[in-house]
Amino acid sequence: MIFREVSRARLCAGCCGLLALLLATGSLANEFDAQRDKMVDESLVAAGIKNPRVIESARTTPRHEFVALNQRGQAYYDMALPIGNGQTISPPFVVAYMTEQLDPQPTDKVLEIGTGSGYQAAILSPLVNQVYTIEIVKPLGQRAARTLKRLNYKNVHPLIADGYKGWPKHAPFDKIIVTCSPEKVPQPLVDQLREGGRIIVPVGERYQQMLYLFEKKDGQLEKIGSLPTLFVPMTGEAEKSRVVKPDPNKPSIANGGFEEVATEPVTAPAGSAASDEPERRASSWHYQRQLELVEAPEAPEGDQFAVFKNTEPGRPAQALQGMAVDGREVRQLDISVWVRGENVRPGSAEYDQATVAIVFYDDNRNEAGYRYLRPWLGTFDWRLVKEKVSVPVKAREAVVRVGLNGATGELAVDGLRIEAGK
Numbered sequence: 001m002i003f004r005e006v007s008r009a010r011l012c013a014g015c016c017g018l019l020a021l022l023l024a025t026g027s028l029a030n031e032f033d034a035q036r037d038k039m040v041d042e043s044l045v046a047a048g049i050k051n052p053r054v055i056e057s058a059r060t061t062p063r064h065e066f067v068a069l070n071q072r073g074q075a076y077y078d079m080a081l082p083i084g085n086g087q088t089i090s091p092p093f094v095v096a097y098m099t100e101q102l103d104p105q106p107t108d109k110v111l112e113i114g115t116g117s118g119y120q121a122a123i124l125s126p127l128v129n130q131v132y133t134i135e136i137v138k139p140l141g142q143r144a145a146r147t148l149k150r151l152n153y154k155n156v157h158p159l160i161a162d163g164y165k166g167w168p169k170h171a172p173f174d175k176i177i178v179t180c181s182p183e184k185v186p187q188p189l190v191d192q193l194r195e196g197g198r199i200i201v202p203v204g205e206r207y208q209q210m211l212y213l214f215e216k217k218d219g220q221l222e223k224i225g226s227l228p229t230l231f232v233p234m235t236g237e238a239e240k241s242r243v244v245k246p247d248p249n250k251p252s253i254a255n256g257g258f259e260e261v262a263t264e265p266v267t268a269p270a271g272s273a274a275s276d277e278p279e280r281r282a283s284s285w286h287y288q289r290q291l292e293l294v295e296a297p298e299a300p301e302g303d304q305f306a307v308f309k310n311t312e313p314g315r316p317a318q319a320l321q322g323m324a325v326d327g328r329e330v331r332q333l334d335i336s337v338w339v340r341g342e343n344v345r346p347g348s349a350e351y352d353q354a355t356v357a358i359v360f361y362d363d364n365r366n367e368a369g370y371r372y373l374r375p376w377l378g379t380f381d382w383r384l385v386k387e388k389v390s391v392p393v394k395a396r397e398a399v400v401r402v403g404l405n406g407a408t409g410e411l412a413v414d415g416l417r418i419e420a421g422k
Contacts, residue, residue: 035076043078116140248326256416305414318403327395332421344409352406360395
């Protein structure tokens, strides 16, 4: 599952009290319906999801049923949430995006590899004929199976097993979706995908992964497209067996100068026109919103920089990246970045600020602290900003967010560096 998207991570301090009030007044179901409609409109449709069947499934699938009771107040923000055992439920946009890229058909038999929530399987249920979902963490898989049964998802068939091995008994599958990250595509999944079928899977190093869309041709996977992303690994053992491992004592940011470019998957979602030119995206950064890569001679470093533009207060304009950092060894981070602003104004909420923000997580992927640089305001030419932020002792990893976030105006960013404090 992907890490939580941090722009909404701190907006629900009174959620438990609100839930209690809604339960007492009997209006909880209506409140969830309204929140879900708002999420679909603002976080899926506005962000580019076009397939009407996927949109309708997201609009009718009760995501709050697939999260813990104390997390339900945040169920309809576009963010990941902890579900226990070091795992998270993916943000709704990521689930919708991956589903859309598979181009699900009513006759499809789909294999889904997850870590325990059951939400991805529920989204797929009305879109395809049969869903075979393998949950790899036993207690989470048991809970997901109970939830799917209680909600009457009759065409979803859960199994608790090693996701790398697939489900040979029901192969071949028309589509395969992997919502947790192996270091490379497991061969059994390739073998169990029918000829001409599609698989979408995040693969790569621990914090530098790509979400790949493949099609099987002549027994081999042919890449259709890719997108930077950040998912947690498949299992604890999978993490231990990774060849390339990050050093939590040497935190760093990749592609902080925005010189390296990736492309969106080139396939068009069902019901939309294909684009001749794939969208240019910054490599190593995920959850990119309202970001443009600009090549210009005035770049403080290299040949190009990132520009974030936003006219609607509260609408995300940002890019995110994960990194390892051990708060027991690294007590502070040194941050430097070039920025330029034009009419930058804060948004409507406390965290709608133009800044570099960092959310730290402990070894169970619960939030361990939040830090950010002094927000930037107004109009100003290129300036080099250098600041230090403290690292919580409990921190084991972090997600860095840069951009306008929910502020308005235009912010140019280049040369972002983060390293252990000296």
